[in-house]
Amino acid sequence: MPAKMFALAASALIAGAGLAKAQAPTPDRVQLQANAAALRDQALKGSPAYPFLRDLTTEIGERLAGSQKEHLAAQWAVARLKAMGFQNVHIESFPVPGWTRGEERAELISPSVQKLMVTSLGNAGATPPEGIEAPVALFHTYADMLAQPVGSLSGKIVIVTQPMVRAQDGSGYGALAVMRFLGAAEAEKRGAVAYLVRSLSTSDSRLPHTGATDFPPGMAPIPAGALSVPDAEQIDRLSADPSLKGQPLRMHLVLTPTFKPGATADTVVADVVGRERPDEVVLIGGHLDSWDLGTGAIDDGAGAAITTAAAKLILDMPRAPRRTVRLALFGAEEINFAGPAFAAVRSAAEQSHYVIAAECDFGAEPVYGVALPTGAAKTPYGAMLAEAIAPLPAYVDRAPARGGGEDVEPLSPHVPLAELQQDGTHYFDIHHSADDTLDKVDPHRMDKAVAAWVAFTYLAADSDVDFRAKPSSP
Amino acid sequence: MPAKMFALAASALIAGAGLAKAQAPTPDRVQLQANAAALRDQALKGSPAYPFLRDLTTEIGERLAGSQKEHLAAQWAVARLKAMGFQNVHIESFPVPGWTRGEERAELISPSVQKLMVTSLGNAGATPPEGIEAPVALFHTYADMLAQPVGSLSGKIVIVTQPMVRAQDGSGYGALAVMRFLGAAEAEKRGAVAYLVRSLSTSDSRLPHTGATDFPPGMAPIPAGALSVPDAEQIDRLSADPSLKGQPLRMHLVLTPTFKPGATADTVVADVVGRERPDEVVLIGGHLDSWDLGTGAIDDGAGAAITTAAAKLILDMPRAPRRTVRLALFGAEEINFAGPAFAAVRSAAEQSHYVIAAECDFGAEPVYGVALPTGAAKTPYGAMLAEAIAPLPAYVDRAPARGGGEDVEPLSPHVPLAELQQDGTHYFDIHHSADDTLDKVDPHRMDKAVAAWVAFTYLAADSDVDFRAKPSSP
Numbered sequence: 001m002p003a004k005m006f007a008l009a010a011s012a013l014i015a016g017a018g019l020a021k022a023q024a025p026t027p028d029r030v031q032l033q034a035n036a037a038a039l040r041d042q043a044l045k046g047s048p049a050y051p052f053l054r055d056l057t058t059e060i061g062e063r064l065a066g067s068q069k070e071h072l073a074a075q076w077a078v079a080r081l082k083a084m085g086f087q088n089v090h091i092e093s094f095p096v097p098g099w100t101r102g103e104e105r106a107e108l109i110s111p112s113v114q115k116l117m118v119t120s121l122g123n124a125g126a127t128p129p130e131g132i133e134a135p136v137a138l139f140h141t142y143a144d145m146l147a148q149p150v151g152s153l154s155g156k157i158v159i160v161t162q163p164m165v166r167a168q169d170g171s172g173y174g175a176l177a178v179m180r181f182l183g184a185a186e187a188e189k190r191g192a193v194a195y196l197v198r199s200l201s202t203s204d205s206r207l208p209h210t211g212a213t214d215f216p217p218g219m220a221p222i223p224a225g226a227l228s229v230p231d232a233e234q235i236d237r238l239s240a241d242p243s244l245k246g247q248p249l250r251m252h253l254v255l256t257p258t259f260k261p262g263a264t265a266d267t268v269v270a271d272v273v274g275r276e277r278p279d280e281v282v283l284i285g286g287h288l289d290s291w292d293l294g295t296g297a298i299d300d301g302a303g304a305a306i307t308t309a310a311a312k313l314i315l316d317m318p319r320a321p322r323r324t325v326r327l328a329l330f331g332a333e334e335i336n337f338a339g340p341a342f343a344a345v346r347s348a349a350e351q352s353h354y355v356i357a358a359e360c361d362f363g364a365e366p367v368y369g370v371a372l373p374t375g376a377a378k379t380p381y382g383a384m385l386a387e388a389i390a391p392l393p394a395y396v397d398r399a400p401a402r403g404g405g406e407d408v409e410p411l412s413p414h415v416p417l418a419e420l421q422q423d424g425t426h427y428f429d430i431h432h433s434a435d436d437t438l439d440k441v442d443p444h445r446m447d448k449a450v451a452a453w454v455a456f457t458y459l460a461a462d463s464d465v466d467f468r469a470k471p472s473s474p
Numbered sequence: 475m476p477a478k479m480f481a482l483a484a485s486a487l488i489a490g491a492g493l494a495k496a497q498a499p500t501p502d503r504v505q506l507q508a509n510a511a512a513l514r515d516q517a518l519k520g521s522p523a524y525p526f527l528r529d530l531t532t533e534i535g536e537r538l539a540g541s542q543k544e545h546l547a548a549q550w551a552v553a554r555l556k557a558m559g560f561q562n563v564h565i566e567s568f569p570v571p572g573w574t575r576g577e578e579r580a581e582l583i584s585p586s587v588q589k590l591m592v593t594s595l596g597n598a599g600a601t602p603p604e605g606i607e608a609p610v611a612l613f614h615t616y617a618d619m620l621a622q623p624v625g626s627l628s629g630k631i632v633i634v635t636q637p638m639v640r641a642q643d644g645s646g647y648g649a650l651a652v653m654r655f656l657g658a659a660e661a662e663k664r665g666a667v668a669y670l671v672r673s674l675s676t677s678d679s680r681l682p683h684t685g686a687t688d689f690p691p692g693m694a695p696i697p698a699g700a701l702s703v704p705d706a707e708q709i710d711r712l713s714a715d716p717s718l719k720g721q722p723l724r725m726h727l728v729l730t731p732t733f734k735p736g737a738t739a740d741t742v743v744a745d746v747v748g749r750e751r752p753d754e755v756v757l758i759g760g761h762l763d764s765w766d767l768g769t770g771a772i773d774d775g776a777g778a779a780i781t782t783a784a785a786k787l788i789l790d791m792p793r794a795p796r797r798t799v800r801l802a803l804f805g806a807e808e809i810n811f812a813g814p815a816f817a818a819v820r821s822a823a824e825q826s827h828y829v830i831a832a833e834c835d836f837g838a839e840p841v842y843g844v845a846l847p848t849g850a851a852k853t854p855y856g857a858m859l860a861e862a863i864a865p866l867p868a869y870v871d872r873a874p875a876r877g878g879g880e881d882v883e884p885l886s887p888h889v890p891l892a893e894l895q896q897d898g899t900h901y902f903d904i905h906h907s908a909d910d911t912l913d914k915v916d917p918h919r920m921d922k923a924v925a926a927w928v929a930f931t932y933l934a935a936d937s938d939v940d941f942r943a944k945p946s947s948p
Contacts, residue, residue, distance in 0.1 A: 058586075204913050207679070292589075434680040
């Protein structure tokens, strides 16, 4: 840690002295608080996050789980993390379906010949190479489609154009994601030959937004895709145009993705080994895989970069924290294969030594709140974290964490989870689209997220906080 | 004209009475000023522009010059203008090259395999169906490329990544358009096998922006395209990445446009016949053709809609203006074939009866200034126009018009031109891209443009202004 960094830590300590005295802190707590402030300020001065993200998205680009590029990204990350000085750097491979995008074309045939911008959903099936032509069954809400009886949409291309709500915490996406994730299977049950949704997007771009869809075991995947927002609105207008009344909607659709048997994906794991209790693990990370349309800058190169930078700042301290900080860069978040694979190779006994786990997977914007496991907000840990992140500004949420990120959820039966809430107001403008590229990232704003992550991680790793402890009554 | 409209006109007249008295206006001028104000206010209350634009872009969509859709658009416009009550509605057809977009794919092969988003430039040549693979010669400015000797870029795919400046009046586009319009031919002279430019765009979208390129007679067109802004920046970063130094840029490029011999395009012409001097013509219009990537909402459905709405407001007056208002919806502006064809079928003698000509072709945003022929700002016409558009707000420019729009330029040897300046600050975010769709247009802001156009047009048609008169000394 550079001398200047400790000078900043000292001044932060003096500024916070009044509060610290009122709470009669132990000498250990004074040191923890000072170190957390110093790490936060070091992050704000310029962390390794942006160079990591710039080089990953420039030198590798897209990183679809199971693809050659995703393997290259894992090798790139191993070399990078070793060069940065991390310990126990290794790859954990696991099988994935190897879904790969093919041709993508859509055109209205009636009532007006018009090209539409469409992209396949991950895990979806394929049309024949020449495509399919079929009448359209149009629904303005997902509930309207679900209300149709089984078999009633036979031979139709089902389109659902329900718009998504913009919300800072991503709740608009959460509320509607089922339309993309389960809609294709629901449409197939009702007889559909293909399924298209309005992109889960808050932008007015013609670029469609992909994402995973899912079919129950034994159901053959039908072709499924996302239309851009303006294309969905165009279809809504055409269906409502009085001078075209009575002319049916018909569409020609080409979507030819394939599956690659035997494909695997790679999760990269690295440690900052704890100085006193190395078997106690604070797990943080992001995911290295991305959709193939953009270069995965905000989803989730940023999360990988932010947590790598936070771990690196801790690695560079003159003395390692008491516990181990484990960094995981997951290899198949987008299709939800990485988290289960990570949990499956760790026994319940091993997981019982994980102090806490949290994944950073919501873009490159600042963290504005941290939600901890039930009761932890009121512990000394919660108070120290609140003190450390207050200037960003960010708060410790009064409500407990509702999750911790897709890849750490499978640990949740045994491991407490935390949620570092990033500002997602504009996240879904570019999420899962070709627009997810480096130019959308502001390095200084991303470093504000690093500042919160490093404070959260350091305080958990160098204190004796126990997130499994029963909350004491107030 | 509804009674309410004249009530508004009367109040506008009272508000302007002080100024009018100071200038000792004639009774005729008082009436002209009142009518101009009434037409302006009628436009602001809701003009026919948005319904025209909505229906054109919804029912027809894209309208590439010489395509089936462009002919459909002309037929649509004829029916629409007749239904609106215009006189002498007819189509004027003329030959065009019939350039049609084909497949478009680009991929870096080295130093990193990466898909790039590219689109063909209009009039450009084609690669073989399987594409070409070649080394890249990268230039960060157009001048750097022009500085290369003839033959020195033999076998290369030439890429120029100079960024465009955002400017309210579009001057950033004017300064750099030569890079797209002439760059392919200049690269070919130097030996290039293909030419790619960074899109002439002020956006950070992955959607590339097309536009015409030109080759001198006798030169076979090479493949030429535009890269999206983020893709151009990615290539710049890859070429500068220290860990990739010495690894050459190589690219695989597929662009397969074709030409359709015998193609024609259609300009639609309609009149509001003058009550006293019908052979004296005030010519306004926009262009009905568009690029094929979007639905041509801002370029130039909006210009067609704004001028149609202005003419319709004049058509609906209880008494026609003295002179004829002629509306031209040009059929091939994007490749500059419509203006020469329109001028060619009108003799110099006929053109000498055109009072003035102006084309609306800069989006759907408000007009903030009107530039008139030299000296006209200081005439009674200039004063009346300034008074009519002041509340929008908009001014009469102290400087004379430098042009009047691509399609009316060929008239300029014989016809005075005017320039109604629209706010183009955000125009080049979506211009010539797939993002040029109706959702980008605000009806109320577009009606502010109609208000300026109707005042400009009406005052020229119902006064005796002579834009050819020598300006009197001040």
